[in-house]
Amino acid sequence: MNHKQRIASRVARELKDGDIVNAGIGIPTLVPDFIPDGVEVFLHSENGILGVGPFPEEGNIDENIINAGKKPVTVKEGASYFDSASSFGMIRGGHIDVAILGALEIDETGRIANWAVPGKPVLGVGGAMDLLEGAKKIFITITHTTKDGKPKIVKENHYPVTSERKADLIITDLAVFKVTSKGLVLTEIFAHSSLQEVEQKTEGAFTIDPSLKQTN
């Protein structure tokens, strides 16, 4: 498994049988490959699908079935199609159990930034703000640091926040943090990493769960 698959595999274990899940673009699109046996989830896509299935095999692509990242997908038994206003009514109205999203940064209170970069024209927001406002739980999947090695979990976001609403869980390629009213709590460290590495690569403050676990 590469580091992105490891993140996807760990977040997939948080999903419960029957959950309605909206998975964003990037790492979240890998999550369906790792859903444990015995757990059935229903994937919602903002452009109007409930019941997204696996990516199609080459040669079997239906150009009229795409996901939020505009990539071809399939639909599963029991799927439905609906218009964009209904789709976002589902999102804002609290009918989505879990949104799995990427982020540019997350601050030590759990607020995320994933839609705009200062100094660059802000020309895309899509469904990110709606999901943060309306999904019952928000799981953030990110690499622990940027490509240049800068921490993504920071004291204060440098980028504009996507919502005042905080995430519930942060899963990186090194560790898992719970977001609580008192801030971030480190609950798990991946076997290939260490507490020392996590401390070194995290700028935002966090506390350590007394029952800190090693995870795979």
Place this chain on the structure above:
Amino acid sequence: MTKIIDIEKAVSLIKSGDTLMVGGFGLVGCPLSLLEKMEEADLKHLTVISNNLGEPGKGLGKLVLQKKVKKGIGSYFTSNPDVVNAYQQNELEIDLMPQGTLAESIRAGGAGIGGFYVKTGAGTKMSEGKEVREIKGETYLFQEALQADVALIKAKKADRYGNLVYLKSARNFNPVMATAASLVIAEVDEIVEPDDLSPEEIVTPHLYVDYLVVRGGDGNES
């Protein structure tokens, strides 16, 4: 009475300076034959309400390159570098909205609702200049409804009355846009006999639809 016209006639109903709604999520569910015909038309200063402004050289992207579009109102323009470039050259104005707020503004515009309060964007840069209201202890932003002069939408099939059925995820913004413009032109893959459509399967009832054009066709279908 027939609503079926050819694509050229349909495009002649659009005027410079009009506000258009154009269906689609990316190019899926986008009325591409109508947009292609618009490339040949002498149109300018258009305001376009659409989730995206096409892809490089495709769909609305072509009209942006031709400088026919004055302003884009939508949720995600970064997937077309030509749009980013036109914006940076001050050739294109952009009004960015969260996707759900965009969809609901159009729905409201077609349903006789002047505006609504929505939580999305509260406390962010998106709330700048917006009226704020506390409702049951939570912060909401006021959003005005959107309407257009012309909606260009895409459906799978229509009967001659203008009842519409969509195809898979190509439905997206099309049904709401069908409700929110003074003139609604639907591009369809095929025209079927009225008894081929069950009243239960019709997503857009014909009262919303003014004209039908057949994708790639000359208007003489059925």
